[in-house]
Amino acid sequence: GAGVSQSPSNKVTEKGKDVELRCDPISGHTALYWYRQSLGQGLEFLIYFQGNSAPDKSGLPSDRFSAERTGGSVSTLTIQRTQQEDSAVYLCASSPRLAGSAGTEAFFGQGTRLTVV
Amino acid sequence: AQSVAQPEDQVNVAEGNPLTVKCTYSVSGNPYLFWYVQYPNRGLQFLLKYITGDNLVKGSYGFEAEFNKSQTSFHLKKPSALVSDSALYFCAVSITGRRALTFGSGTRLQVQP
Numbered sequence: 514g515a516g517v518s519q520s521p522s523n524k525v526t527e528k529g530k531d532v533e534l535r536c537d538p539i540s541g542h543t544a545l546y547w548y549r550q551s552l553g554q555g556l557e558f559l560i561y562f563q564g565n566s567a568p569d570k571s572g573l574p575s576d577r578f579s580a581e582r583t584g585g586s587v588s589t590l591t592i593q594r595t596q597q598e599d600s601a602v603y604l605c606a607s608s609p610r611l612a613g614s615a616g617t618e619a620f621f622g623q624g625t626r627l628t629v630v
Numbered sequence: 631a632q633s634v635a636q637p638e639d640q641v642n643v644a645e646g647n648p649l650t651v652k653c654t655y656s657v658s659g660n661p662y663l664f665w666y667v668q669y670p671n672r673g674l675q676f677l678l679k680y681i682t683g684d685n686l687v688k689g690s691y692g693f694e695a696e697f698n699k700s701q702t703s704f705h706l707k708k709p710s711a712l713v714s715d716s717a718l719y720f721c722a723v724s725i726t727g728r729r730a731l732t733f734g735s736g737t738r739l740q741v742q743p
Contacts, residue, residue, distance in 0.1 A: 517673070546730050555636075555735035556674075556720065569730070604673060618664055619731060621673035 515539075517622035519605050525628045526595055534590040534625045538607030545588050546608075546619060547580060551601040559603075562588065563610075595629045602626050632657040634723050636734035643711045644742050651706040651737045653721030663704040664722040664731060665695055674720060680704060691715070711741045 518537040526532050538545050547559040558572040562582040573579070577595075582588040592599055606619040633656045643649045655661055662681055666674040678689025685697045695706045706719060718738050722731040 548733075556733040558730050558732070561730050572730075606674075618676045618679055620676070621666075623671070623673040 517605055517607050517620055519603075519622035519625050521625060522623065523626045523628075525630060528597060528629055529594055531591065531593045532595055532627065534592075534603050534605075534627070536588045536590070536605030536607075536622060538586065538588070538605070539620055540586075542607035542609055542620075543585070544608045544610055544619075545582055546606045547588070547590050548604045548606065549574075549601045550604055550624070556604065559590070592627075595627075597629045600627055600629045632661075632723050632725060632732045634721050634732055634734035636719075636721055636737045638737050639735075640738045640740060642740045642742065645713050646710050649708050649711045649715070649739065649741070651719050651721075651739060653704045653706065653734060655702050655704060655721075655723045657723060657725050659725040661704075662724045663695070663697060664724075665689065665693070665704075665706050666720045666722065666733075668718040668720065668736075670717075677706070677719075711739075713741050713743050715739060716741045 520535045543564045546561040548556040550556050560570050560580045562568045577593045580590045602624040604621055604624045606621045608617050608619045610617055635654045637652055664679045665677040667677050668674050677693050678687050680687045680697045688694045693708050695704055697704050718736050720736050721734040724731050
């Protein structure tokens with residue numbers, strides 16, 4: 514597609530339920546990132562995938578969070594047993610190679626607004 | 631570790647006046663610096679970046695930024711603000727070989743007519 518696509522755009526879930534957020538990166542981009550943007554906060558790095566390398570999961574806030582990337586393309590971020598503090602906008606981004614490497618910028622999707630009630 | 635600071639939560643400016651959104655960084659190597667803009671209910675849009683070379687970088691929508699190594703700053707500027715520039719602005723930094731971009735907390739720019 515022309516840009517990074519995320520679905521759903523909005524998700525309301527009950528506390529304790531599991532949710533899956535999807536990201537379709539720009540075709541051909543080898544790097545994919547997940548960030549979290551809480552109200553009034555900056556962007557918090559969660560995880561990134563680069564080609565066939567093992568993902569960097571160092572930003573995941575707890576073991577309730579996981580992500581996978583199938584076939585080097587679509588990625589799913591899963592949050593188990595959601596808590597109210599998980600409410601945020603989850604942003605996905607992709608880049609032709611590691612963003613920041615040699616000044617490569619990342620291209621962002623419009624995000625998924627998650628509300629845990 | 632790499633970090634970015636945006637000291638102002640909000641900047642207010644009148645339309646037609648010059649604007650500056652401040653950013654300072656801390657890295658252990660040579661930085662790559664970026665500015666992104668976020669309009670309401672939208673994702674982040676890339677504005678400009680500094681890699682190397684000329685300290686004054688020009689980007690989209692008439693924005694520019696000046697890299698100052700001695701002050702470790704990368705302030706975003708525009709000579710004449712428009713109401714449509716009102717948005718949330720993020721500064722980001724990375725260095726060679728590091729994982730992902732590290733973002734500042736964001737600065738909300740309000741341009742009054």
